[in-house]
Amino acid sequence: MKKNAKKTSALPEKLTAAYLAAILGVYPIFIGTGGYIEITVQKWYCYLILTGIYMIVMLFLPLELALTGENSLASPRTLWQHMTAPQKLILLYWLFSGVSALLSIDKSIAFWGTGRCEGFLAITLYCGSFLFVSSCAKPKRWMLWVFAIAMSLCCILSVIQLAGNNPLRLYPDG
Numbered sequence: 001m002k003k004n005a006k007k008t009s010a011l012p013e014k015l016t017a018a019y020l021a022a023i024l025g026v027y028p029i030f031i032g033t034g035g036y037i038e039i040t041v042q043k044w045y046c047y048l049i050l051t052g053i054y055m056i057v058m059l060f061l062p063l064e065l066a067l068t069g070e071n072s073l074a075s076p077r078t079l080w081q082h083m084t085a086p087q088k089l090i091l092l093y094w095l096f097s098g099v100s101a102l103l104s105i106d107k108s109i110a111f112w113g114t115g116r117c118e119g120f121l122a123i124t125l126y127c128g129s130f131l132f133v134s135s136c137a138k139p140k141r142w143m144l145w146v147f148a149i150a151m152s153l154c155c156i157l158s159v160i161q162l163a164g165n166n167p168l169r170l171y172p173d174g
Contacts, residue, residue, distance in 0.1 A: 012135075015061070016058075016133055016137045021146055023050060027046055029153050030046045047125070051125045058136075087131055087134055097120055098120060
């Protein structure tokens with residue numbers, strides 16, 4: 001019984017580690033298929049997919065564990081009491097952003113954002129991923145290595161492009 005409880009308590013940490021590996025390793029070097037003109041939109045979709053999947057799994061994991069009897073759901077009051085000051089401030093920021101979006105004249109832009117993806121949906125993903133990662137992540141050396149390798153690849157590509165080459169065909173001719 002204790003082994004099973006240990007496995008389920010380690011699951012959020014493992015899922016968070018997988019998410020961090022994707023965000024630190026895949027996201028920085030992801031360029032999409034549309035070239036430089038589409039890179040912002042392509043990276044947004046990459047972030048939406050990675051963070052959306054992570055947040056959906058992390059939101060439903062406690063519910064699934066409660067339904068199977070392996071864990072019980074904590075009350076909102078208990079959750080609030082166990083939050084750190086930065087987590088509480090981020091949650092309050094998210095709530096005020098939601099109220100602001102609801103009271104906005106143009107609710108569509110307030111929710112979805114414009115070309116820079118700064119709407120309430122983006123704020124929800126940023127705040128949610130912060131809350132989950134800050135609660136479940138255990139910093140490990142491999143995370144630094146994954147990020148360092150991804151940044152090194154970005155820097156190498158930048159130097160190649162500064163030399164006048166276009167190895168990934170990101171820029172149109174001329």
